[in-house]
Amino acid sequence: MSLLKSLLAGGATPALTVALAVAATATGALAEPALIFDLGGKFDKSFNEAAFAGAQRWVEETGGTYKELEMQSEAQREQALRRLxxxxxxxxxxxxxxxxxxxxxxxxxxxxxxxxxxxxxVEQPNVQSVVYSEPEGSYLAGILAGMSSKSGTAGFIGGMDIPLIHKFQCGYAQGFMAARPDGKIVTNFTGTTPAAWNDPVKGAELARAQISQGADVIYAAAGGTGIGVLQAAADANVLSVGVDSNQNHLHPGKVLTSVLKRVDNSVYEAFKAGTAVEPGVKVMDLKSDGVGLAMDDNNKPLITPEMMAAVEDATAKIVAGETKVHDYMTDNACPAG
Known part of the structure; x- marks a missing residue:
């Protein structure tokens, strides 16, 4: 257990935790990597947990140690970076x-x-920026949703209403409409502040509202809030789509698939590179296995051979450049609604 983690477990306040860590490690190894989790918690079963999985893989392979810190408030960001x-x-x-x-x-x-x-x-000479082709992975999920939906209506519930999450929604909508041209997408966002990532109660409420509008496949791209979406969908006997981490196991037979955002690979590769991490922009897409769909025993009964063939065909065409999935952030618009 890293010093930061142990101090947090011991109940130290965020400010004191970081300060104590500085004093206690000043004479220790100076090349330990560090990982700072965003709001929502390390075990959010989504984005943060994927990052943790990557760090743990590095530990298991190398026997190394790292510092970690779970964010408690927006005000802690700068202090955490400087102290680490x-x-x-x-x-x-x-x-x-x-x-x-x-x-x-x-x-x-x-x-x-x-x-x-x-x-x-972030354009700085000592910063590597990792971005993902979320629309590509979401497009594949949209195809599965379109082929699975009985009502012709699919739902999307995002966390914070920001362009990044619109990228997920737009990719999903494009895939859904490609498979179901006569279909409809119902979209909601949980909020406009970081609290939107950790409100499963609100997520469940939005899911139930979408189900009442006919949605029978709901994609949640909302961090910890998505747990409430998946639960409400399972309770209503409709399908859901998870995000970031593989969430198929949360409700076996009810989660159609999960759109994997390989944050785990990015953290693992950064830790493995150590001080040799290359600055610049690193794009993680379908071709580089940066995004994709989770297929396992939990969702196997839901995926027909025709659905798998459609996903494989779409994947090949996207990788080859034959199918262009529109990125919402290029023009703040989505051609599929």
Whole structure:
């Protein structure tokens, strides 16, 4: 267990935790990597948990140790980055676009430290920015949703109403409409603040509202909020689609698939590279196995050979450049509604 983790477990306040970590590790190893989880918690069964899985894979393979910190508030971001840099942690991996502004301020002050930010771009000479082709993975889920839906109506529930989450929605809508041209997408977002990532009660309420409108396959791209969406869908005997991590096991036979965003691979690769992490933008897409769908025994009964063939065909065409999945963030618009 890392020092930061043990101090958090011991009940120290966020500010004191980081300060104590600096003092206690000042004479220790100076090249331990570090991972800062975003709001919503390490075990959100989604985005943060995928990052944790990548770090754990690195530990299992190398026997190494790393520092980790779970965010408790927005105000902690800058302090956490600076204190970890002062301990000699290198590289420092941050999960989530919300770190962008503070990383732009902090990175220049620690030119010998490598930083990795997941989900957005920060243009600094010592920062690697990892972005994903979420529309591609979501498009494949949309195809499955279109082929599975009996009502012709699919739902999408996003977390925070921001362009990044519109990328998921737009890719899903394009895939759904490709498989079901006469279909309809119902869309809701949980909120406009970071609290939107951790409100499963609101997620369940939105899911029930969409079900009342006829949605029988609902995709949740909402972090911890999505747990409520998947639960409400299972309770109503309709299908759901998970996100980021493989969530098929949460409701076997009820989760159609999960759109994998291989945050685990990104964290693992950053830790493995260590101080040799290359700055610049790294794009994770279908071709690089950065996104994809989760297929396992939990959803196997839901996937027909025809559905699998359709996904494989779409994957091949996207990778080959024959099918272009529109990225919402290129023009803040979606051609599929």
């Amino acid at each position: 840099a002062e301990t000699g942690a290198n590289p420092i991996v941050t999960t989530g676009f919300a770190f962008a502004d503070v990383l732009n301020q902090v990175a220049p002050d620690y030119p010998d430290t490598r930083f990795v930010i997941i989900d957005t771009v």
